[in-house]
Amino acid sequence: MMTLLKVLHLIWLLKNAEIVELPAEMVEDEVHRAMNEFMGNMQRQGISPEMYFQITGTTQEDLHKQYEADADKRVKTNLVIEAVAAAEGFDATEEEIQKKKSTILQLSTTWKYHKFLHFFHLKCLNTISL
Numbered sequence: 001m002m003t004l005l006k007v008l009h010l011i012w013l014l015k016n017a018e019i020v021e022l023p024a025e026m027v028e029d030e031v032h033r034a035m036n037e038f039m040g041n042m043q044r045q046g047i048s049p050e051m052y053f054q055i056t057g058t059t060q061e062d063l064h065k066q067y068e069a070d071a072d073k074r075v076k077t078n079l080v081i082e083a084v085a086a087a088e089g090f091d092a093t094e095e096e097i098q099k100k101k102s103t104i105l106q107l108s109t110t111w112k113y114h115k116f117l118h119f120f121h122l123k124c125l126n127t128i129s130l
Helices: 004-016 024-044 049-056 060-088 094-127
Strands: none
Touching (some): 024 049, 024 060, 049 060
16 A cells, blocks of 8 residues: 555655656657547547548648657656556556446446436426526
């Protein structure tokens, strides 16, 4: 179990991590991962990449540059977290990870459903005049 002191130490490590040079491939992979995640979110909202670039007046290269700016920081953070996890003996099987993801998804879905019901209930109350 992580104590407050360990959490504070982790935060300090993250802020002061001095990884001098990152492999370019790691940074490029992070840029593409972030771009794919962003564009996937846009597509789930019904916005195609072409539509996004047209609306924003940007290009795929512009988006790449935008994500490239912070990619090295995210890679460094991930490397520090991985090192701390290894040092602390944090380890999870794929089955444990999937089980936790499933639990989080169920909670999220339940919360969204209850939020919808609450919103729907309020809308109904607002439309009914007593």
